[in-house]
Amino acid sequence: xxxxxxxxxxxxxxxxxxxxxxxxxxxxxxxxxxxxxxxxxxxxxxxxxxxxxxxxxxxxxxxxxxxxxxxxxxxxxxxxxxxxxxxxxxxxxxxxxxxxxxxxxxxxxxxxxxxxxxxxxxxxxxxxxxxxxxxxxxxxxxxxxxxxxxxxxxxxxxxxxxxxxxxxxxxxxxxxxxxxxxxxxxxxxxxxxxxxxxxxxxxxxxxxxxxxxxxxxxxxxxxxxxxxxxxxxxxxxxxxxxxxxxxxxxxxxxxxxxxxxxxxxxxxxxxxxxxxxxxxxxxxxxxxxxxxxxxxxxxxxxxxxxxxxxxxxxxxxxxxxxxxxxxxxxxxxxxxxxxxxxxxxxxxxxxxxxxxxxxxxxxxxxxxxxxx
Numbered sequence: 001x002x003x004x005x006x007x008x009x010x011x012x013x014x015x016x017x018x019x020x021x022x023x024x025x026x027x028x029x030x031x032x033x034x035x036x037x038x039x040x041x042x043x044x045x046x047x048x049x050x051x052x053x054x055x056x057x058x059x060x061x062x063x064x065x066x067x068x069x070x071x072x073x074x075x076x077x078x079x080x081x082x083x084x085x086x087x088x089x090x091x092x093x094x095x096x097x098x099x100x101x102x103x104x105x106x107x108x109x110x111x112x113x114x115x116x117x118x119x120x121x122x123x124x125x126x127x128x129x130x131x132x133x134x135x136x137x138x139x140x141x142x143x144x145x146x147x148x149x150x151x152x153x154x155x156x157x158x159x160x161x162x163x164x165x166x167x168x169x170x171x172x173x174x175x176x177x178x179x180x181x182x183x184x185x186x187x188x189x190x191x192x193x194x195x196x197x198x199x200x201x202x203x204x205x206x207x208x209x210x211x212x213x214x215x216x217x218x219x220x221x222x223x224x225x226x227x228x229x230x231x232x233x234x235x236x237x238x239x240x241x242x243x244x245x246x247x248x249x250x251x252x253x254x255x256x257x258x259x260x261x262x263x264x265x266x267x268x269x270x271x272x273x274x275x276x277x278x279x280x281x282x283x284x285x286x287x288x289x290x291x292x293x294x295x296x297x298x299x300x301x302x303x304x305x306x307x308x309x310x311x312x313x314x315x316x317x318x319x320x321x322x323x324x325x326x327x328x329x330x331x332x333x334x335x336x337x338x339x340x341x342x343x344x345x346x347x348x349x350x351x352x353x354x355x356x357x358x359x360x361x362x363x364x365x366x367x368x369x370x371x372x
Contacts, residue, residue: 004067006051007033007042010087010114011125011162012176014045016055016062017071024048030075030083037148038120041075041083058180079117086115093145097124100140108132111159121148127159157182160206167204174211185209189217192224223248227267236273 005019017033025031029044046054055061075083094113101108108128115122122145126132134151141149154162161175161182175182190202190213204210227246228234234241234255241255244262251267265273 003048004051004055005031005044005071006046006054007031007071008045009040009042010090011112012164013114013162014058014060015042015069016051016060016067017069018067019047019071025071025074030080031071032073032075032079032117033071034069035116035118036121036150038116038118039072041079041117054180059182083117086117086119090115093122094124096144097137097141100137100144104134104137104140106132106134106137108134111154112162119147121150123150123152125152125154125159125162127154127156156206157208157211160204165205167210169212173205179211182211183214185211185213189213192217193220220248227253228270234270234274236270 001022002018002020003024004016005025006014006016008014015033017031019025024047025044027044027047030041031044032039032041034040055067056063090113093115094110097110097113101110107130108126110124110126112125113122114125122141124141132153138149138151157175160173164176165173167173171177185208187197187209190197190209193213193216195202195213202209202213224246227248228243230243230245232243234243236255238257241257244254244256246253252264253267253270254262254264255270256262
């Protein structure tokens with residue numbers, strides 16, 4: 001019975017293969033699989049239903065496509081010893097490649113080298129900020145190692161995943177141990193969690209923002225929706241009070257009254273104080289300096305009644321009612337467009353009017369001189 005298995009190789013590289021034997025291979029067992037123009041040896045990482053689910057969900061999975069490569073057989077002790085000998089030569093190959101990179105004056109960093117189990121291919125993984133022309137380098141490496149050479153450019157996060165290590169939390173990198181996909185992390189995630197924006201404190205070993213910043217981000221976003229926005233002025237049982245800060249973990253809100261007195265109450269107590277006379281609170285939202293924003297309960301969560309901003313008439317008006325001077329249809333409105341006037345120079349406008357009057361007087365348009 002043919003089944004799908006997932007095989008792990010060096011550097012957390014994993015691929016999916018078909019297993020045609022009747023008995024499924026045990027987990028962590030060495031297997032010889034099809035490779036590029038040859039064979040490679042890896043270890044079983046997942047099989048059966050688990051491998052099928054992982055193939056549809058992980059980044060290196062097959063998705064909706066079908067597996068074409070096959071796992072040939074279980075590896076023997078001699079196969080494992082041969083793999084260990086090949087792995088011991090990877091570092092030496094990487095150093096030789098770095099020497100050729102420096103000789104060719106290429107701006108790239110060779111991160112790792114991986115011999116194929118049958119030594120028919122040698123793969124180099126490198127990082128570079130810009131595009132690199134390494135055609136001459138490939139020819140030199142092929143002449144040096146007498147095998148097929150492949151260069152793969154990877155990102156810095158993929159480099160950390162491949163080389164592995166220990167993070168600042170004292171545990172193995174998430175990308176190397178269990179994280180199935182490296183999702184992008186932007187600075188907005190750190191801002192939502194009110195973390196320090198110092199890059200040295202929120203960056204991982206790869207120099208990018210830590211992957212774990214995304215783990216609790218949804219919790220922060222959902223919790224802050226239940227709290228009033230900081231800086232809002234609310235009408236509570238003590239009058240007008242301004243929201244100073246929110247403690248989303250203890251569900252407490254810090255308020256400051258008009259007299260400057262500070263107090264800390266729970267979110268439930270704040271909801272009770274602002275949930276009394278909602279109509280009166282909404283009617284009192286007329287002060288310009290301190291607009292009162294009542295809090296209402298929607299679907300079990302505390303929400304804020306947002307103020308309606310000014311309506312932009314230009315954005316909602318039809319094309320025929322567009323203000324004069326705006327370009328809507330190119331040259332179609334050239335005849336209806338008013339003459340362009342330069343605004344912001346009152347003196348120039350007055351001087352221009354004076355020149356017009358002067359010219360009119362010179363041409364006989366002004367009052368006639370005395371004696372005529």
